[in-house]
Amino acid sequence: MSYIPIKRPKFSLLDKIYVVELVKGLIITFKHLALSLMGKSRGKKDFSNKGVGICMQFPEERWDARLPEYYRGAPTLVRGEDGRERCVSCQLCEFICPARAITITPGEVDPNSSCQKQEKAPAKFEIDMLRCIYCGMCQEACPEQAIFLSKEYLITLTDRKKAIRDKETLYRLGGMRKGLVNKWNQYK
Amino acid sequence: MSTKPSILPKDAAAAEGKVNVQINGTWYRFPKGTRIADACNSVGAHVPCFCYHPKLSVVGSCRMCLVEQGMPPRLAPGATPTYGEDGYQPISWMPRAIIACANTVAENMGIRTTGKLTEEARRGVLEFLLTNHPLDCPICDQAGECKLQEYTTDYGRGTHRFTENKTKKGKNLSIGPRVNLDQERCVLCRRCVRFMKEVVGEDVLGVVGRGTHNAIACYPGTRLDSNYSMNVVDLCPVGAMTSKDFRFKMRVWFLKSTPTIDVNCGTGTNINIWTREQQVYRITPRQNDEVNSCWMPDDHRLNYKFINAPERLTTPLIKTDAGAEQRPTTWDAALNVVVEQLHRMAPAETAIVASARMTNEELYMVRALARQLGITKIDVVPRKGVNDGMLVSEDRNPNTNGAKLVLGKTGNGLATIRRGVRNGSIRFVISLGEDLTSEEAGFTPEDLAGLDYLLAVHHTENATTKAADVVLPSVTFAEKYGTMINVTGRIQRLNKAIEPIGDSRSDWAIFRELSERLGCDCVRVIACPSPMMVLEEMAQEFAPMKGLTWGNIGNAGKVIIETGVTIPLIERSKAKN
Numbered sequence: 001m002s003y004i005p006i007k008r009p010k011f012s013l014l015d016k017i018y019v020v021e022l023v024k025g026l027i028i029t030f031k032h033l034a035l036s037l038m039g040k041s042r043g044k045k046d047f048s049n050k051g052v053g054i055c056m057q058f059p060e061e062r063w064d065a066r067l068p069e070y071y072r073g074a075p076t077l078v079r080g081e082d083g084r085e086r087c088v089s090c091q092l093c094e095f096i097c098p099a100r101a102i103t104i105t106p107g108e109v110d111p112n113s114s115c116q117k118q119e120k121a122p123a124k125f126e127i128d129m130l131r132c133i134y135c136g137m138c139q140e141a142c143p144e145q146a147i148f149l150s151k152e153y154l155i156t157l158t159d160r161k162k163a164i165r166d167k168e169t170l171y172r173l174g175g176m177r178k179g180l181v182n183k184w185n186q187y188k
Numbered sequence: 189m190s191t192k193p194s195i196l197p198k199d200a201a202a203a204e205g206k207v208n209v210q211i212n213g214t215w216y217r218f219p220k221g222t223r224i225a226d227a228c229n230s231v232g233a234h235v236p237c238f239c240y241h242p243k244l245s246v247v248g249s250c251r252m253c254l255v256e257q258g259m260p261p262r263l264a265p266g267a268t269p270t271y272g273e274d275g276y277q278p279i280s281w282m283p284r285a286i287i288a289c290a291n292t293v294a295e296n297m298g299i300r301t302t303g304k305l306t307e308e309a310r311r312g313v314l315e316f317l318l319t320n321h322p323l324d325c326p327i328c329d330q331a332g333e334c335k336l337q338e339y340t341t342d343y344g345r346g347t348h349r350f351t352e353n354k355t356k357k358g359k360n361l362s363i364g365p366r367v368n369l370d371q372e373r374c375v376l377c378r379r380c381v382r383f384m385k386e387v388v389g390e391d392v393l394g395v396v397g398r399g400t401h402n403a404i405a406c407y408p409g410t411r412l413d414s415n416y417s418m419n420v421v422d423l424c425p426v427g428a429m430t431s432k433d434f435r436f437k438m439r440v441w442f443l444k445s446t447p448t449i450d451v452n453c454g455t456g457t458n459i460n461i462w463t464r465e466q467q468v469y470r471i472t473p474r475q476n477d478e479v480n481s482c483w484m485p486d487d488h489r490l491n492y493k494f495i496n497a498p499e500r501l502t503t504p505l506i507k508t509d510a511g512a513e514q515r516p517t518t519w520d521a522a523l524n525v526v527v528e529q530l531h532r533m534a535p536a537e538t539a540i541v542a543s544a545r546m547t548n549e550e551l552y553m554v555r556a557l558a559r560q561l562g563i564t565k566i567d568v569v570p571r572k573g574v575n576d577g578m579l580v581s582e583d584r585n586p587n588t589n590g591a592k593l594v595l596g597k598t599g600n601g602l603a604t605i606r607r608g609v610r611n612g613s614i615r616f617v618i619s620l621g622e623d624l625t626s627e628e629a630g631f632t633p634e635d636l637a638g639l640d641y642l643l644a645v646h647h648t649e650n651a652t653t654k655a656a657d658v659v660l661p662s663v664t665f666a667e668k669y670g671t672m673i674n675v676t677g678r679i680q681r682l683n684k685a686i687e688p689i690g691d692s693r694s695d696w697a698i699f700r701e702l703s704e705r706l707g708c709d710c711v712r713v714i715a716c717p718s719p720m721m722v723l724e725e726m727a728q729e730f731a732p733m734k735g736l737t738w739g740n741i742g743n744a745g746k747v748i749i750e751t752g753v754t755i756p757l758i759e760r761s762k763a764k765n
Contacts, residue, residue: 090326120327
């Protein structure tokens with residue numbers, strides 16, 4: 001390991017007094033104030049229905065419809081188009097999870113079921129929503145396209161125990177997802 | 189020419205019975221007959237292998253260990269060899285790669301384990317191995333310790349060029365009571381076939397089918413049911429042979445392995461315990477060429493379930509009145525009660541039944557306790573079984589030699605104690621780490637009920653702890669440090685893999701605490717803060733242990749007593765070489 005010295009900027013007296021930066025910031029603030037008074041504030045169209053024009057009236061109004069495509073919310077488990085539970089409990093998400101929110105107990109698939117080719121499926125799959133940081137590493141690590149981050153952002157709990165979502169809850173929230181690769185097909 | 193050495197390196201090496209070999213540009217000396225793969229691996233030039241295993245015969249079938257090799261040029265008739273400045277002949281490299289496992293080193297040989305030729309060759313071999321591989325790593329128990337995975341990251345192509353359908357073979361086949369076979373994952377290295385034939389001597393596995401339909405299978409009418417069958421799971425470089433016990437239990441990258449020893453028999457097989465968060469998931473053998481080679485018996489391997497069983501004792505239990513139920517209590521209260529009761533006992537009417545499953549340190553503490561209480565009736569429970577002619581010793585106690593050394597007892601006095609209990613001359617019994625109602629100990633529940641006082645120290649609930657007046661919870665072999673002496677007189681270390689479960693405490697710590705509360709005058713024993721220090725204390729007292737410390741025992745152990753006992757499997761493998 002070599003040390004790389006970081007070059008810190010040298011501050012002049014003017015910088016240290018800070019007045020100039022303060023004024024610069026205030027100019028931006030006043031610019032936005034002026035724009036909003038003129039009725040030209042940013043995002044006005046989206047929030048215009050309540051007359052204020054700048055803030056979203058949160059509990060009544062929701063983000064839901066306005067979330068971007070790439071928004072990362074609560075992780076969920078999904079089923080394929082054939083209804084198969086896609087997770088094979090490889091535990092890569094558990095391994096990668098930086099917040100250690102995921103706990104998996106691996107189990108065996110019933111040898112008589114239709115997806116017995118897959119052999120392995122979680123007996124238990126729990127995500128602690130108090131620990132989850134919505135980073136999306138689980139989705140990225142999953143080799144089976146089984147875990148996806150939903151757009152659910154509003155997780156308000158009245159009980160800590162309810163924060164732990166079990167396998168059934170996660171599959172219910174994830175639902176069925178179309179267009180996924182079916183690795184465990186008849187050619188496997 | 190003045191820098192030329194006066195004696196050529198080849199003559200110097202020949203005088204030692206060795207040969208000079210150049211590996212990746214550096215010259216080394218190896219004994220004649222060393223395999224190229226061993227030579228390369230011993231100097232850190234890693235050679236990937238599937239089929240080669242140092243304890244099995246060489247077949248050279250996987251072709252993964254291809255290396256570039258060169259020799260001095262063959263001389264024309266009448267020509268004399270030329271030597272360079274350093275005294276070596278020039279090496280002319282062969283245009284094709286050779287396998288490192290089936291060839292031995294020779295004088296003035298050159299080996300290159302890296303470079304374009306070897307990497308190209310290995311890439312080709314790997315691509316062929318992967319044409320029919322099912323790529324089911326997400327559900328494969330071997331993932332994380334799979335040679336095919338490792339070498340694919342080193343030499344794999346990343347994309348598949350093989351567009352035809354893969355050959356279908358049997359998956360998840362039960363070929364024995366403890367082993368599953370997945371023929372699609374197999375790379376046909378035949379390590380399992382050779383192991384069963386050469387080491388176990390039960391020729392049940394073979395290769396059937398031709399060409400791409402080649403597969404490992406049991407011969408008709410046979411099953412892989414040997415007591416050593418699970419060693420093929422360790423041997424298998426890929427996930428073809430998997431353990432039924434460990435199937436889908438945990439991915440190996442979560443597990444921490446702790447080197448320790450097996451306590452099911454006197455051999456003291458070297459093992460690794462694989463744990464995650466206080467839970468033991470599996471046991472695998474650890475190589476020790478003087479004790480167990482690379483193998484271990486299945487029944488010992490699977491005997492770990494009691495560590496995390498619900499029957500484990502987690503708190504001290506006491507009976508406050510005769511006939512009352514046992515109730516849980518704190519350590520402080522329990523120890524105070526025990527000390528009070530021990531003070532009241534008549535030493536002549538008291539017996540200690542210790543265990544040869546205890547470590548030397550614990551036995552030493554037991555001896556200190558017995559001396560302080562003035563108890564002379566003390567012995568261990570003997571356990572005899574049948575020697576299986578491989579690794580399982582007829583002595584099923586792991587530390588009989590330790591008990592002999594520390595207590596001077598081997599179990600012969602147990603009958604006297606038993607008689608004493610029955611005729612009423614012994615009214616108080618202290619049972620340490622044993623179930624007195626077991627077949628080996630030979631007490632009946634009526635014997636125990638007839639006692640005035642029974643103190644039991646054990647890790648698991650059993651008939652003795654249920655009958656006891658006070659129960660102190662101790663720990664299993666996975667939760668403590670200590671040393672044991674095996675049947676060949678080798679002292680070996682036990683390492684702690686998990687923390688004591690619940691409120692239980694290490695046996696040696698319980699005995700130390702008791703001695704201290706009883707007012708032991710032996711300051712040095714009480715002052716020991718750890719089993720390592722107890723060992724140093726013992727090293728001063730016992731002649732065979734002279735100079736021993738925790739550090740210098742090492743992971744391989746040290747022979748300290750001559751017993752004349754040998755381990756059949758080790759003797760056979762020594763005779764073979």
